[in-house]
């Protein structure tokens with residue numbers, strides 16, 4: 001591995017905003033960590049990115065290496081084996097990995113913010129002692145299972161049933177689909193129905209389930225992020241342990257998504273930067289009509305629009321990450337960042353593909369992969385439509401509040 005001092009900061013050379021914009025938020029330890037992440041991404045991830053894409057899987061070993069570096073416990077407390085870093089560092093690390101291999105970045109983000117995030121937020125000290133050190137060091141992986149055939153955008157549609165069989169012991173029966181790390185995870189957080197609320201609604205709770213209790217069905221073939229283990233599994237009287245208070249599972253899940261969306265947005269930034277870097281390089285080399293593509297104003301303007309959108313997306317992700325680090329509510333900011341960054345990344349990857357012409361549409365270069373990978377961010381962890389619902393609700397609620405107090 002090259003020495004940490006000899007490598008550039010963890011941003012693309014074509015990303016002049018990287019240092020000034022983000023690094024003021026970082027401690028010396030975080031800067032060192034991000035330089036190590038850049039070395040890891042360049043030496044351990046980038047050379048294998050295409051092979052993993054073709055094989056449609058990531059080797060377990062890469063998670064072990066990521067764990068050794070601290071990538072699997074970035075924001076978790078140090079007393080449990082985490083690194084105790086800020087969400088800004090978390091976002092930058094996910095962005096850097098996504099520049100090289102978005103499937104790995106999304107897996108790392110889901111493990112950190114959803115699986116570990118839920119366990120950290122709702123687990124008892126005994127549960128923490130039992131699972132967190134292994135998860136945070138990467139000996140184990142965590143998945144987070146909310147989605148089912150009837151529960152996608154509507155998390156209240158969960159049908160997996162939980163039956164209490166003893167004090168704190170439960171059995172789960174149901175079917176989960178589209179779960180990141182669903183077959184690879186050693187520990188799963190599973191959302192299930194535990195009864196009815198006094199108002200007649202479903203009472204939804206969260207559970208910790210060991211891998212041995214689930215029946216993996218298949219890896220789902222996806223458009224992009226092909227190396228990620230997007231899986232379906234069944235639960236048949238699976239032994240489970242309540243995670244957090246009974247009936248608090250849905251609220252806790254939504255809280256985890258506030259953090260999760262920062263990771264999805266950060267992966268979008270990495271993909272968009274990789275695509276834009278490739279487009280800039282291409283226009284400088286390719287010649288048509290006796291000129292470089294870079295000399296055509298139509299393409300210059302396309303590149304300019306991409307750079308502006310990417311910088312705007314970075315600012316929104318930073319805003320959400322700072323609020324998350326401060327521990328203040330950031331539901332709105334995470335939604336805004338995820339909505340804008342994911343849609344901007346899709347537009348940027350699409351422009352980058354267009355700028356490459358026929359070459360962009362081939363699988364000889366990774367631009368088409370960036371384009372396919374970026375698309376997930378507009379769907380996963382709440383689609384763009386769901387983000388618009390969250391944002392408009394917040395806007396209208398605050399305006400209604402202001403009107404009511406003016407009366």
Ligand SMILES: Cc1cc2nc3c(=O)[nH]c(=O)nc-3n(C[C@H](O)[C@H](O)[C@H](O)COP(=O)(O)OP(=O)(O)OC[C@H]3O[C@@H](n4cnc5c(N)ncnc54)[C@H](O)[C@@H]3O)c2cc1C
Pocket residue numbers: 110144145146147151152153154177178179180181222225230376379380381382383384385386
């Ligand atoms: C690669 C991948 C990884 C994933 N990883 C995980 C994971 O780790 N854990 C997990 O629990 N889930 C995971 N998911 C599931 C993901 O979060 C859901 O796919 C997503 O929330 C959308 O749900 P759905 O697919 O059921 O779509 P649906 O809810 O059926 O939505 C279909 C369309 O209808 C729109 N729509 C729905 N409701 C409304 C409304 N009220 N107003 C307007 N439009 C609406 C949606 O925006 C969307 O365009 C993953 C999915 C993928 C593809």
